[in-house]
Amino acid sequence: MSVLVLFLVLGAALLFVVCGGTLWWMLHAWRTPENYESTNFPVDDVPNRYSFSLIVPCRDEPYEVMAATVQRLLDQTHGRVEIVVSVGDDDPDTADRAWILASLHPHRVKVSVNADPVKNKPRQLNSALQLCTGDIVGIIDAESLTAPGLLARIDATFQFARADVVQGAVHLVNYRTRWFTLRNCLEYRIWFRSRLHGHANSGFIPLGGNTVFVWRHLLEQVGGWDGDCLAEDCEIGVRLSALGKHVVCVYDPVLTTLEEAPTTVQAFVKQRTRWSLGFMQVLAKGDWKKLPSWHRRLHGWWTLVQQYAIALAGLLLPIAFVTAVACSLPTGIVMITYAPLIPLMLTMVFEVLVLREFGHDMNFKIGLRDYALLIVSTPFYQALVLYSAVAAAGRFQRRNFAWDKTPHMGTHLGLAADITNIREQGAQA
Numbered sequence: 001m002s003v004l005v006l007f008l009v010l011g012a013a014l015l016f017v018v019c020g021g022t023l024w025w026m027l028h029a030w031r032t033p034e035n036y037e038s039t040n041f042p043v044d045d046v047p048n049r050y051s052f053s054l055i056v057p058c059r060d061e062p063y064e065v066m067a068a069t070v071q072r073l074l075d076q077t078h079g080r081v082e083i084v085v086s087v088g089d090d091d092p093d094t095a096d097r098a099w100i101l102a103s104l105h106p107h108r109v110k111v112s113v114n115a116d117p118v119k120n121k122p123r124q125l126n127s128a129l130q131l132c133t134g135d136i137v138g139i140i141d142a143e144s145l146t147a148p149g150l151l152a153r154i155d156a157t158f159q160f161a162r163a164d165v166v167q168g169a170v171h172l173v174n175y176r177t178r179w180f181t182l183r184n185c186l187e188y189r190i191w192f193r194s195r196l197h198g199h200a201n202s203g204f205i206p207l208g209g210n211t212v213f214v215w216r217h218l219l220e221q222v223g224g225w226d227g228d229c230l231a232e233d234c235e236i237g238v239r240l241s242a243l244g245k246h247v248v249c250v251y252d253p254v255l256t257t258l259e260e261a262p263t264t265v266q267a268f269v270k271q272r273t274r275w276s277l278g279f280m281q282v283l284a285k286g287d288w289k290k291l292p293s294w295h296r297r298l299h300g301w302w303t304l305v306q307q308y309a310i311a312l313a314g315l316l317l318p319i320a321f322v323t324a325v326a327c328s329l330p331t332g333i334v335m336i337t338y339a340p341l342i343p344l345m346l347t348m349v350f351e352v353l354v355l356r357e358f359g360h361d362m363n364f365k366i367g368l369r370d371y372a373l374l375i376v377s378t379p380f381y382q383a384l385v386l387y388s389a390v391a392a393a394g395r396f397q398r399r400n401f402a403w404d405k406t407p408h409m410g411t412h413l414g415l416a417a418d419i420t421n422i423r424e425q426g427a428q429a
Helices: 003-027 033-038 065-073 092-106 120-131 150-161 179-204 215-223 232-242 266-284 294-326 333-336 341-362 368-376 376-400 413-428
Strands: 053-056 081-087 110-116 136-139 164-166 170-172 213-214 248-249 257-259
Touching: 003 179, 003 215, 003 294, 003 333, 003 341, 033 179, 033 368, 053 065, 053 120, 065 081, 065 092, 065 413, 092 110, 120 232, 136 150, 136 215, 150 215, 150 266, 164 294, 170 179, 170 368, 179 215, 179 248, 179 294, 179 341, 179 368, 215 368, 232 248, 232 266, 232 294, 257 413, 266 294, 266 376, 294 376, 333 341, 341 368
Parallel strands: 053 081, 053 136, 081 110, 164 248, 170 257
Antiparallel strands: 136 213, 164 213
Protein backbone atom coordinates (compact mmCIF):
# COMPACT_ATOMS: atom_id res chain seq x y z
CA MET A 1 0.00 0.00 0.00
CA SER A 2 2.85 2.41 0.78
CA VAL A 3 4.25 1.93 -2.73
CA LEU A 4 0.81 2.64 -4.21
CA VAL A 5 0.41 5.78 -2.11
CA LEU A 6 3.85 7.03 -3.17
CA PHE A 7 2.98 6.33 -6.79
CA LEU A 8 -0.26 8.30 -6.58
CA VAL A 9 1.34 11.25 -4.75
CA LEU A 10 4.18 11.51 -7.24
CA GLY A 11 1.75 11.23 -10.15
CA ALA A 12 -0.48 13.95 -8.71
CA ALA A 13 2.54 16.19 -8.11
CA LEU A 14 3.68 15.73 -11.71
CA LEU A 15 0.25 16.56 -13.09
CA PHE A 16 -0.05 19.59 -10.82
CA VAL A 17 3.30 20.96 -11.99
CA VAL A 18 2.53 20.34 -15.67
CA CYS A 19 -0.94 21.93 -15.45
CA GLY A 20 0.31 24.83 -13.34
CA GLY A 21 3.28 25.52 -15.60
CA THR A 22 1.09 25.42 -18.68
CA LEU A 23 -1.33 27.89 -17.14
CA TRP A 24 1.53 30.24 -16.21
CA TRP A 25 2.78 30.44 -19.80
CA MET A 26 -0.75 30.74 -21.17
CA LEU A 27 -1.30 33.82 -19.02
CA HIS A 28 1.84 35.67 -20.18
CA ALA A 29 0.21 38.32 -22.38
CA TRP A 30 -2.54 39.03 -19.87
CA ARG A 31 -0.47 39.10 -16.67
CA THR A 32 0.32 42.82 -16.90
CA PRO A 33 -0.75 45.72 -19.13
CA GLU A 34 2.90 46.05 -20.20
CA ASN A 35 2.99 42.44 -21.37
CA TYR A 36 -0.22 42.91 -23.30
CA GLU A 37 1.00 46.06 -25.01
CA SER A 38 4.38 44.53 -25.87
CA THR A 39 2.76 41.78 -27.98
CA ASN A 40 1.58 44.30 -30.59
CA PHE A 41 3.43 45.29 -33.75
CA PRO A 42 5.86 48.03 -32.68
CA VAL A 43 5.47 50.43 -35.62
CA ASP A 44 3.35 51.29 -38.65
CA ASP A 45 3.66 53.40 -41.82
CA VAL A 46 7.39 52.82 -42.31
CA PRO A 47 8.71 52.75 -45.90
CA ASN A 48 9.50 49.24 -47.15
CA ARG A 49 13.20 48.45 -47.10
CA TYR A 50 13.67 44.70 -47.56
CA SER A 51 12.68 42.08 -50.13
CA PHE A 52 10.88 38.84 -49.25
CA SER A 53 11.04 35.25 -50.47
CA LEU A 54 8.02 33.29 -49.25
CA ILE A 55 8.27 29.49 -49.24
CA VAL A 56 4.96 27.62 -49.53
CA PRO A 57 5.58 23.89 -48.89
CA CYS A 58 2.85 21.80 -50.53
CA ARG A 59 2.08 18.10 -50.59
CA ASP A 60 -1.16 16.43 -51.76
CA GLU A 61 -2.87 19.81 -51.80
CA PRO A 62 -6.15 20.66 -53.59
CA TYR A 63 -5.71 23.31 -56.26
CA GLU A 64 -8.25 25.66 -54.68
CA VAL A 65 -6.30 25.60 -51.39
CA MET A 66 -2.96 26.31 -53.08
CA ALA A 67 -4.45 28.97 -55.35
CA ALA A 68 -6.09 30.82 -52.45
CA THR A 69 -2.82 30.86 -50.48
CA VAL A 70 -0.75 32.09 -53.42
CA GLN A 71 -3.31 34.74 -54.34
CA ARG A 72 -3.25 36.17 -50.81
CA LEU A 73 0.53 36.45 -51.07
CA LEU A 74 0.26 38.14 -54.47
CA ASP A 75 -2.18 40.62 -52.91
CA GLN A 76 0.38 41.85 -50.37
CA THR A 77 0.76 45.63 -50.28
CA HIS A 78 4.52 45.14 -50.03
CA GLY A 79 6.05 45.53 -53.48
CA ARG A 80 9.08 43.20 -53.30
CA VAL A 81 7.78 39.68 -52.87
CA GLU A 82 8.65 36.43 -54.61
CA ILE A 83 6.81 33.17 -53.93
CA VAL A 84 8.53 29.78 -54.01
CA VAL A 85 6.05 26.89 -54.10
CA SER A 86 7.88 23.80 -52.82
CA VAL A 87 6.79 20.30 -53.89
CA GLY A 88 8.22 16.78 -53.94
CA ASP A 89 9.21 14.87 -57.07
CA ASP A 90 6.99 11.97 -55.95
CA ASP A 91 3.88 14.17 -55.90
CA PRO A 92 3.23 14.96 -59.59
CA ASP A 93 -0.35 16.16 -59.14
CA THR A 94 0.63 18.86 -56.65
CA ALA A 95 3.66 19.72 -58.79
CA ASP A 96 1.40 20.21 -61.83
CA ARG A 97 -0.80 22.57 -59.81
CA ALA A 98 2.27 24.50 -58.69
CA TRP A 99 3.50 24.87 -62.28
CA ILE A 100 0.05 26.13 -63.33
CA LEU A 101 0.24 28.82 -60.66
CA ALA A 102 3.77 29.71 -61.75
CA SER A 103 2.65 30.01 -65.39
CA LEU A 104 -0.09 32.42 -64.36
CA HIS A 105 2.43 34.61 -62.51
CA PRO A 106 5.79 33.87 -64.17
CA HIS A 107 7.65 36.84 -62.70
CA ARG A 108 6.53 36.32 -59.13
CA VAL A 109 6.02 32.58 -58.53
CA LYS A 110 8.75 29.91 -58.68
CA VAL A 111 8.52 26.16 -58.20
CA SER A 112 11.04 24.15 -56.19
CA VAL A 113 11.03 20.37 -56.64
CA ASN A 114 12.65 18.37 -53.85
CA ALA A 115 14.31 15.13 -55.00
CA ASP A 116 15.40 13.75 -51.63
CA PRO A 117 14.46 10.07 -51.13
CA VAL A 118 13.03 10.94 -47.69
CA LYS A 119 10.04 13.24 -47.99
CA ASN A 120 9.09 15.80 -45.35
CA LYS A 121 8.57 19.52 -44.85
CA PRO A 122 12.10 20.53 -43.71
CA ARG A 123 13.70 18.90 -46.76
CA GLN A 124 11.29 20.76 -49.03
CA LEU A 125 12.14 24.00 -47.21
CA ASN A 126 15.87 23.42 -47.72
CA SER A 127 15.41 22.81 -51.45
CA ALA A 128 13.29 25.94 -51.78
CA LEU A 129 15.83 28.03 -49.85
CA GLN A 130 18.28 27.55 -52.73
CA LEU A 131 15.89 29.45 -55.03
CA CYS A 132 15.26 32.31 -52.61
CA THR A 133 16.75 35.69 -53.51
CA GLY A 134 14.97 37.97 -51.00
CA ASP A 135 16.57 39.55 -47.96
CA ILE A 136 14.06 37.82 -45.68
CA VAL A 137 12.64 34.30 -46.02
CA GLY A 138 9.14 33.61 -44.77
CA ILE A 139 7.36 30.28 -44.31
CA ILE A 140 3.68 30.21 -45.25
CA ASP A 141 1.89 26.87 -45.00
CA ALA A 142 -0.04 25.59 -47.99
CA GLU A 143 -3.48 26.42 -46.57
CA SER A 144 -2.54 29.73 -44.93
CA LEU A 145 -4.33 32.94 -45.87
CA THR A 146 -2.31 36.07 -45.08
CA ALA A 147 -3.61 39.60 -44.53
CA PRO A 148 -2.68 42.07 -47.31
CA GLY A 149 -0.68 44.38 -45.03
CA LEU A 150 1.26 41.66 -43.20
CA LEU A 151 4.61 41.87 -44.99
CA ALA A 152 4.74 45.66 -44.81
CA ARG A 153 4.41 45.44 -41.02
CA ILE A 154 6.92 42.58 -40.82
CA ASP A 155 9.39 44.72 -42.80
CA ALA A 156 8.84 47.59 -40.39
CA THR A 157 9.35 45.29 -37.40
CA PHE A 158 12.71 44.10 -38.74
CA GLN A 159 13.73 47.73 -39.14
CA PHE A 160 12.47 49.01 -35.81
CA ALA A 161 13.28 46.05 -33.54
CA ARG A 162 16.53 45.04 -35.25
CA ALA A 163 15.24 41.51 -35.19
CA ASP A 164 16.90 38.37 -36.50
CA VAL A 165 13.59 36.54 -36.58
CA VAL A 166 10.00 37.79 -36.53
CA GLN A 167 7.21 35.40 -35.59
CA GLY A 168 3.74 36.41 -36.74
CA ALA A 169 0.44 35.05 -35.47
CA VAL A 170 -1.73 32.26 -36.86
CA HIS A 171 -5.36 31.55 -36.05
CA LEU A 172 -7.38 28.47 -36.93
CA VAL A 173 -10.84 29.63 -37.94
CA ASN A 174 -13.07 26.61 -38.66
CA TYR A 175 -14.09 26.43 -35.01
CA ARG A 176 -17.47 24.80 -35.65
CA THR A 177 -16.40 22.08 -38.10
CA ARG A 178 -16.15 19.29 -35.49
CA TRP A 179 -16.53 18.95 -31.73
CA PHE A 180 -12.76 19.28 -31.15
CA THR A 181 -11.98 22.11 -33.59
CA LEU A 182 -13.16 24.81 -31.17
CA ARG A 183 -10.57 23.74 -28.63
CA ASN A 184 -7.92 23.40 -31.32
CA CYS A 185 -8.66 26.96 -32.50
CA LEU A 186 -8.46 28.28 -28.95
CA GLU A 187 -5.20 26.44 -28.33
CA TYR A 188 -3.65 28.16 -31.36
CA ARG A 189 -5.06 31.46 -30.16
CA ILE A 190 -3.32 31.19 -26.79
CA TRP A 191 -0.08 29.86 -28.31
CA PHE A 192 0.37 32.70 -30.81
CA ARG A 193 -1.33 35.41 -28.76
CA SER A 194 0.54 34.79 -25.53
CA ARG A 195 2.79 31.77 -25.00
CA LEU A 196 5.25 32.36 -27.83
CA HIS A 197 5.71 35.96 -26.67
CA GLY A 198 6.67 34.72 -23.22
CA HIS A 199 9.13 32.21 -24.68
CA ALA A 200 10.70 34.89 -26.90
CA ASN A 201 11.13 37.23 -23.93
CA SER A 202 12.84 34.47 -21.99
CA GLY A 203 15.48 33.96 -24.69
CA PHE A 204 14.31 30.45 -25.64
CA ILE A 205 11.59 29.95 -28.24
CA PRO A 206 10.30 26.91 -30.14
CA LEU A 207 9.28 28.83 -33.25
CA GLY A 208 5.96 28.25 -34.96
CA GLY A 209 6.27 26.70 -38.41
CA ASN A 210 4.07 29.24 -40.16
CA THR A 211 4.19 33.03 -40.67
CA VAL A 212 7.76 33.07 -39.39
CA PHE A 213 10.39 35.26 -41.06
CA VAL A 214 14.19 34.93 -40.89
CA TRP A 215 17.09 36.70 -42.58
CA ARG A 216 18.11 34.58 -45.58
CA HIS A 217 21.81 34.94 -44.79
CA LEU A 218 21.12 33.65 -41.26
CA LEU A 219 19.29 30.58 -42.57
CA GLU A 220 22.20 29.88 -44.90
CA GLN A 221 24.66 30.41 -42.06
CA VAL A 222 23.00 27.76 -39.84
CA GLY A 223 22.51 25.30 -42.70
CA GLY A 224 18.75 25.65 -43.03
CA TRP A 225 16.37 23.25 -41.34
CA ASP A 226 17.10 19.84 -39.85
CA GLY A 227 15.94 17.46 -42.57
CA ASP A 228 15.30 14.62 -40.12
CA CYS A 229 13.28 16.52 -37.48
CA LEU A 230 9.48 16.33 -37.41
CA ALA A 231 9.31 19.67 -35.57
CA GLU A 232 11.67 21.61 -37.81
CA ASP A 233 10.24 24.92 -36.58
CA CYS A 234 10.94 24.11 -32.94
CA GLU A 235 14.39 22.75 -33.81
CA ILE A 236 15.61 25.78 -35.71
CA GLY A 237 14.14 28.03 -33.01
CA VAL A 238 16.25 26.21 -30.43
CA ARG A 239 19.41 26.56 -32.53
CA LEU A 240 18.83 30.26 -33.12
CA SER A 241 18.08 30.77 -29.42
CA ALA A 242 21.36 29.03 -28.54
CA LEU A 243 23.15 31.46 -30.88
CA GLY A 244 21.60 34.39 -29.02
CA LYS A 245 19.56 35.62 -31.99
CA HIS A 246 16.89 38.24 -31.35
CA VAL A 247 13.41 36.79 -31.91
CA VAL A 248 10.43 39.16 -31.91
CA CYS A 249 6.85 37.89 -31.70
CA VAL A 250 4.12 40.24 -32.92
CA TYR A 251 0.35 40.18 -32.85
CA ASP A 252 -2.45 42.14 -34.45
CA PRO A 253 -5.88 40.52 -34.96
CA VAL A 254 -6.19 42.20 -38.36
CA LEU A 255 -2.84 40.74 -39.49
CA THR A 256 -3.23 37.17 -38.28
CA THR A 257 -2.77 34.40 -40.82
CA LEU A 258 -5.92 32.29 -41.16
CA GLU A 259 -5.63 28.52 -41.26
CA GLU A 260 -7.66 25.33 -41.05
CA ALA A 261 -7.86 22.99 -38.06
CA PRO A 262 -7.75 19.25 -38.84
CA THR A 263 -11.25 18.03 -39.63
CA THR A 264 -11.04 14.41 -38.41
CA VAL A 265 -9.92 12.88 -35.12
CA GLN A 266 -7.42 10.74 -37.01
CA ALA A 267 -5.84 13.77 -38.70
CA PHE A 268 -5.68 15.67 -35.41
CA VAL A 269 -4.03 12.76 -33.57
CA LYS A 270 -1.49 12.24 -36.35
CA GLN A 271 -0.63 15.94 -36.36
CA ARG A 272 -0.30 16.11 -32.58
CA THR A 273 1.74 12.90 -32.49
CA ARG A 274 4.12 14.34 -35.07
CA TRP A 275 4.56 17.52 -33.04
CA SER A 276 5.17 15.63 -29.78
CA LEU A 277 7.63 13.31 -31.48
CA GLY A 278 9.44 16.29 -32.98
CA PHE A 279 9.83 17.93 -29.57
CA MET A 280 11.26 14.64 -28.26
CA GLN A 281 13.77 14.65 -31.12
CA VAL A 282 14.82 18.21 -30.30
CA LEU A 283 15.23 17.34 -26.62
CA ALA A 284 17.42 14.36 -27.49
CA LYS A 285 19.49 16.37 -29.98
CA GLY A 286 20.63 18.58 -27.10
CA ASP A 287 21.15 21.99 -28.74
CA TRP A 288 19.23 23.51 -25.82
CA LYS A 289 22.29 22.70 -23.67
CA LYS A 290 24.18 25.40 -25.60
CA LEU A 291 21.96 28.19 -24.28
CA PRO A 292 24.11 30.83 -22.54
CA SER A 293 22.72 30.68 -18.98
CA TRP A 294 21.47 28.00 -16.63
CA HIS A 295 17.97 29.47 -16.33
CA ARG A 296 17.59 29.51 -20.12
CA ARG A 297 18.80 25.92 -20.28
CA LEU A 298 16.31 25.00 -17.56
CA HIS A 299 13.54 26.76 -19.46
CA GLY A 300 14.53 24.96 -22.66
CA TRP A 301 14.64 21.57 -20.97
CA TRP A 302 11.29 22.13 -19.26
CA THR A 303 9.60 23.22 -22.48
CA LEU A 304 10.87 20.23 -24.43
CA VAL A 305 10.49 17.57 -21.76
CA GLN A 306 6.80 18.34 -21.24
CA GLN A 307 5.86 15.97 -24.05
CA TYR A 308 7.27 13.13 -21.95
CA ALA A 309 5.44 14.50 -18.92
CA ILE A 310 2.18 14.52 -20.89
CA ALA A 311 2.85 10.95 -22.07
CA LEU A 312 3.51 9.86 -18.48
CA ALA A 313 0.29 11.55 -17.41
CA GLY A 314 -1.52 9.63 -20.13
CA LEU A 315 -0.31 6.40 -18.55
CA LEU A 316 -0.87 7.47 -14.92
CA LEU A 317 -4.44 8.72 -15.22
CA PRO A 318 -6.09 5.38 -16.08
CA ILE A 319 -4.10 3.66 -13.32
CA ALA A 320 -5.08 6.35 -10.81
CA PHE A 321 -8.74 6.04 -11.79
CA VAL A 322 -8.77 2.27 -11.37
CA THR A 323 -6.91 2.57 -8.06
CA ALA A 324 -9.37 5.15 -6.73
CA VAL A 325 -12.27 2.85 -7.52
CA ALA A 326 -10.73 -0.42 -6.37
CA CYS A 327 -8.80 0.66 -3.27
CA SER A 328 -9.69 2.37 -0.01
CA LEU A 329 -7.22 5.19 0.55
CA PRO A 330 -6.79 7.73 3.36
CA THR A 331 -8.74 10.96 2.86
CA GLY A 332 -5.57 13.05 2.77
CA ILE A 333 -4.11 10.98 -0.07
CA VAL A 334 -7.35 11.21 -2.05
CA MET A 335 -7.32 15.00 -1.65
CA ILE A 336 -3.73 15.14 -2.91
CA THR A 337 -4.66 13.15 -6.01
CA TYR A 338 -7.29 15.79 -6.81
CA ALA A 339 -4.77 18.66 -6.54
CA PRO A 340 -4.20 18.87 -10.35
CA LEU A 341 -7.85 19.85 -10.70
CA ILE A 342 -7.03 23.27 -9.20
CA PRO A 343 -4.90 24.58 -12.10
CA LEU A 344 -7.10 22.66 -14.54
CA MET A 345 -10.26 24.45 -13.37
CA LEU A 346 -8.47 27.81 -13.37
CA THR A 347 -7.35 27.08 -16.93
CA MET A 348 -10.92 26.41 -18.02
CA VAL A 349 -12.11 29.71 -16.51
CA PHE A 350 -9.28 31.51 -18.30
CA GLU A 351 -10.13 29.78 -21.59
CA VAL A 352 -13.73 30.97 -21.39
CA LEU A 353 -12.45 34.55 -21.19
CA VAL A 354 -10.02 33.97 -24.06
CA LEU A 355 -12.81 32.50 -26.20
CA ARG A 356 -14.81 35.69 -25.69
CA GLU A 357 -11.82 37.79 -26.79
CA PHE A 358 -11.19 35.45 -29.73
CA GLY A 359 -14.75 35.98 -30.95
CA HIS A 360 -14.37 39.74 -30.64
CA ASP A 361 -11.05 39.88 -32.49
CA MET A 362 -12.12 37.55 -35.31
CA ASN A 363 -15.71 38.83 -35.60
CA PHE A 364 -17.14 35.43 -34.68
CA LYS A 365 -20.52 35.21 -32.97
CA ILE A 366 -19.60 33.11 -29.95
CA GLY A 367 -22.77 31.80 -28.33
CA LEU A 368 -23.76 29.82 -25.27
CA ARG A 369 -23.41 26.61 -27.28
CA ASP A 370 -19.74 27.39 -27.93
CA TYR A 371 -18.98 28.08 -24.28
CA ALA A 372 -20.75 24.88 -23.26
CA LEU A 373 -18.87 22.86 -25.87
CA LEU A 374 -15.57 24.35 -24.72
CA ILE A 375 -16.18 23.07 -21.19
CA VAL A 376 -17.80 19.72 -22.00
CA SER A 377 -15.17 18.77 -24.59
CA THR A 378 -12.23 19.40 -22.24
CA PRO A 379 -11.67 15.84 -20.94
CA PHE A 380 -12.17 14.29 -24.37
CA TYR A 381 -9.81 16.74 -26.06
CA GLN A 382 -7.20 16.22 -23.36
CA ALA A 383 -7.57 12.47 -23.84
CA LEU A 384 -6.61 12.91 -27.50
CA VAL A 385 -3.60 15.02 -26.51
CA LEU A 386 -2.49 12.47 -23.90
CA TYR A 387 -2.92 9.60 -26.34
CA SER A 388 -0.88 11.46 -28.97
CA ALA A 389 1.98 12.02 -26.53
CA VAL A 390 1.99 8.34 -25.52
CA ALA A 391 1.98 7.34 -29.19
CA ALA A 392 4.87 9.75 -29.86
CA ALA A 393 6.90 8.26 -27.00
CA GLY A 394 6.33 4.79 -28.43
CA ARG A 395 7.40 5.90 -31.90
CA PHE A 396 10.49 7.58 -30.46
CA GLN A 397 11.55 4.34 -28.78
CA ARG A 398 11.06 2.49 -32.08
CA ARG A 399 12.89 5.26 -33.98
CA ASN A 400 9.90 5.65 -36.27
CA PHE A 401 10.22 9.19 -37.62
CA ALA A 402 8.05 8.87 -40.70
CA TRP A 403 6.27 12.10 -41.69
CA ASP A 404 2.45 12.13 -41.31
CA LYS A 405 1.17 15.01 -43.38
CA THR A 406 -1.99 16.84 -42.22
CA PRO A 407 -4.63 16.87 -45.01
CA HIS A 408 -6.23 20.20 -45.90
CA MET A 409 -9.87 20.25 -46.95
CA GLY A 410 -10.38 23.99 -47.46
CA THR A 411 -13.14 24.30 -44.85
CA HIS A 412 -11.63 27.62 -43.76
CA LEU A 413 -11.85 29.34 -47.14
CA GLY A 414 -15.42 30.61 -46.80
CA LEU A 415 -14.88 31.76 -43.22
CA ALA A 416 -11.65 33.49 -44.20
CA ALA A 417 -13.45 35.36 -46.98
CA ASP A 418 -16.09 36.57 -44.53
CA ILE A 419 -13.42 37.70 -42.06
CA THR A 420 -11.57 39.57 -44.80
CA ASN A 421 -14.74 41.35 -45.94
CA ILE A 422 -15.53 42.44 -42.41
CA ARG A 423 -11.96 43.70 -41.93
CA GLU A 424 -12.07 45.69 -45.17
CA GLN A 425 -15.42 47.22 -44.24
CA GLY A 426 -14.01 48.19 -40.85
CA ALA A 427 -10.94 49.76 -42.46
CA GLN A 428 -13.11 51.80 -44.83
CA ALA A 429 -15.33 52.94 -41.99
